[in-house]
Amino acid sequence: MTRQSDTLETEHRDIIDALFGFVDKAVAPLEEKHQELLSEPTRVFDDRGLMSPEYLEVSRQVRELSAEAGFYSLYGAEELGGGNLSATGIVAVQEAMHHRYGPERTLVHESVIPSPFTNGLSPLLLKLDEDVLAERLDDIRRGTSTLCFALSEPDAGSDVFNLRTRATQVEDGWVINGQKQWISNAAHAAHAFVFAVTDPEAVKERRGGITCFFVDTGTEGFSVDAGIPMMGARGSNATIISLTDLRVSSRQIVGERGAALKLALGGISRGRLTMSATCIGLARWALDMSVEYANTRRTFGRKIGDHQMVQAKLAEMAMEIYLCHSAVLRTAEMVDAGKASVKETSIVKARCTEMVGKVLDEAIQIHGGLGLTNELGLEAGYRYARMLRIPDGTSEIQRRTIAKRLLSGDLAL
Numbered sequence: 001m002t003r004q005s006d007t008l009e010t011e012h013r014d015i016i017d018a019l020f021g022f023v024d025k026a027v028a029p030l031e032e033k034h035q036e037l038l039s040e041p042t043r044v045f046d047d048r049g050l051m052s053p054e055y056l057e058v059s060r061q062v063r064e065l066s067a068e069a070g071f072y073s074l075y076g077a078e079e080l081g082g083g084n085l086s087a088t089g090i091v092a093v094q095e096a097m098h099h100r101y102g103p104e105r106t107l108v109h110e111s112v113i114p115s116p117f118t119n120g121l122s123p124l125l126l127k128l129d130e131d132v133l134a135e136r137l138d139d140i141r142r143g144t145s146t147l148c149f150a151l152s153e154p155d156a157g158s159d160v161f162n163l164r165t166r167a168t169q170v171e172d173g174w175v176i177n178g179q180k181q182w183i184s185n186a187a188h189a190a191h192a193f194v195f196a197v198t199d200p201e202a203v204k205e206r207r208g209g210i211t212c213f214f215v216d217t218g219t220e221g222f223s224v225d226a227g228i229p230m231m232g233a234r235g236s237n238a239t240i241i242s243l244t245d246l247r248v249s250s251r252q253i254v255g256e257r258g259a260a261l262k263l264a265l266g267g268i269s270r271g272r273l274t275m276s277a278t279c280i281g282l283a284r285w286a287l288d289m290s291v292e293y294a295n296t297r298r299t300f301g302r303k304i305g306d307h308q309m310v311q312a313k314l315a316e317m318a319m320e321i322y323l324c325h326s327a328v329l330r331t332a333e334m335v336d337a338g339k340a341s342v343k344e345t346s347i348v349k350a351r352c353t354e355m356v357g358k359v360l361d362e363a364i365q366i367h368g369g370l371g372l373t374n375e376l377g378l379e380a381g382y383r384y385a386r387m388l389r390i391p392d393g394t395s396e397i398q399r400r401t402i403a404k405r406l407l408s409g410d411l412a413l
């Protein structure tokens with residue numbers, strides 16, 4: 001059954017149709033060929049929770065095919081050779097892909113259009129020294145090499161001013177020491193954005209003092225200590241890394257010295273909106289399936305969709321999705337219009353990640369025992385949805401941001 005969004009604008013529909021065509025023609029045959037590998041989580045992830053070499057090879061093929069077809073860098077900036085898709089375009093594509101393909105098509109979701117933190121044309125690349133970028137850009141754009149974003153640490157997740165990683169200036173550059181935790185893709189990335197304290201006094205006063213360095217992961221002193229197996233890990237591929245006397249040049253500073261948090265938040269903000277659209281797509285996928293099941297499964301001599309309690313569940317799911325969907329579209333329009341949307345992005349990130357959890361929970365309930373078997377992917381979707389409330393700022397941190405904006409006078413709603 002085709003589950004195509006019926007709310008997409010025509011300009012985005014063309015892109016989406018082309019993407020669906022690419023997935024069906026180029027990715028589906030690879031999925032079919034590697035079906036045994038892809039259906040066995042212990043072959044996709046090793047016992048350290050890291051992607052296996054077999055899986056990485058297929059993922060590289062998809063990335064490179066997608067780059068050739070022009071989809072891989074669709075969300076990237078024009079200056080980097082990307083497709084420069086608008087925020088409304090990105091949310092439309094992201095929603096449509098998850099609506100159509102559900103939670104389990106890992107290759108489709110992770111490798112066709114990448115998360116800008118781990119693959120592809122990260123907005124942070126725009127702030128890189130021209131020569132440093134020039135040497136590496138082609139491979140990044142073509143999906144031959146990938147990235148990681150190393151901000152979080154054992155004692156610094158929500159509270160980034162608690163960073164312990166230090167970069168000390170020496171005669172010919174900087175020396176970085178510290179440990180990072182939860183870093184997606186670090187075990188396979190060619191390059192890392194590493195965030196380190198360069199001005200402890202400014203950090204103590206919470207007014208900056210953190211600098212981002214672009215590091216080649218093959219540099220001496222960069223090591224991956226462990227993978228972290230995780231719930232709902234559809235390719236989250238999280239790691240702990242150590243930076244030991246890692247030497248970098250001043251040309252490897254990304255953006256301005258001491259101003260990295262602003263830079264990081266800019267990227268994270270975009271990620272939050274994209275994640276919200278993912279939630280809408282997944283929730284619609286689960287609702288479609290629940291409606292179909294309610295129209296066919298029979299108990300007590302009638303379809304379960306004739307029971308009022310099942311009807312109420314379907315209605316609640318639709319109500320939640322509709323409201324979240326409208327809010328995501330409105331926020332994307334604000335971003336495209338260049339309006340400040342910090343509060344609005346936090347509102348949709350918190351609400352959409354919570355909404356998709358509730359919708360998947362009800363979808364499992366409507367499917368009874370079948371919902372728990374993962375025959376239809378609902379169980380995997382439920383675990384994936386649960387994961388989304390933590391990265392890119394927890395639900396509590398989003399509420400903190402919303403309240404701070406309100407208390408400082410931003411009451412527009």
Ligand SMILES: Cc1cc2nc3c(=O)[nH]c(=O)nc-3n(C[C@H](O)[C@H](O)[C@H](O)COP(=O)(O)OP(=O)(O)OC[C@H]3O[C@@H](n4cnc5c(N)ncnc54)[C@H](O)[C@@H]3O)c2cc1C
Binds near residue numbers: 152154158159391
């Ligand atoms: C799948 C996954 C992938 C990730 N990938 C990356 C990555 O690639 N790079 C990277 O740098 N990081 C990554 N992270 C880390 C992620 O950003 C952090 O996990 C997140 O910021 C939360 O930090 P924490 O886990 O240390 O929790 P903590 O900050 O310790 O929070 C613990 C609890 O306290 C609550 N809390 C904290 N402060 C407040 C407050 N002020 N008010 C109210 N409640 C509060 C939190 O909401 C949470 O419920 C990833 C995480 C996950 C789960």
